[in-house]
Amino acid sequence: MLLEAVATAQKKAPPPSPASTVVEKRRPKLIPLSVWAEEMFGEYAPPIRTIRNWIAAGKIYPPPVKVGRAYFVKPEAEYVDPLIQKFRRSIGRY
Template structure:
């Protein structure tokens, strides 16, 4: 199994000093905008180091462009 890291660490790795607020990250988790989905272990969320933020608007535009 892949190593999991805390979502706060993931945010620093992905966004650097411009990381979003922890409430924003929790909203993203609840809305399924981080893939693969983070796992809640105890009180904290952990995710794969290669997880990505998925912009739902970009996905919709791609579907429209493909015609599906």
Template sequence: MKLIPLPVWLEQTFGEHQPTINTARAWCRQGRIKPSPKKIGRTYYLQPNAEHVNNANSHPRLIERILGETA
């Protein structure tokens, strides 16, 4: 599959309401884009069908601590 640079993916995915490039780079580092982007040099490349995923459920104990549900 052909890969596209992160700024192109942002434009295609979010249009005029896209997040900043720094936010998108953070998503790449944090594993919040699936399938995972490839970093070549200083640029992230993604599959055109890549999606942002919410990792809130991957840290349930942290969420519970934040909400004050556990000690």
């Protein structure tokens, strides 16, 4: 009786798919600052020194992470000027 139940359950269950056939392409969690600038601004990217000044002023959100001597940032990060946002909120446009 128990063997019949196990055999029935095995017949109903789909066969397991091998993990090697499922290939996911994942985006990196963090990318170097220079790569982010190239993706964000293209050929008109500002110098790396300017972008480091933006980091110090808090103008990139979410903020980059410093690992050793280099900064790494999330691919979806963007340039945000806090002064302009404050002004827009004060006049009710943002």
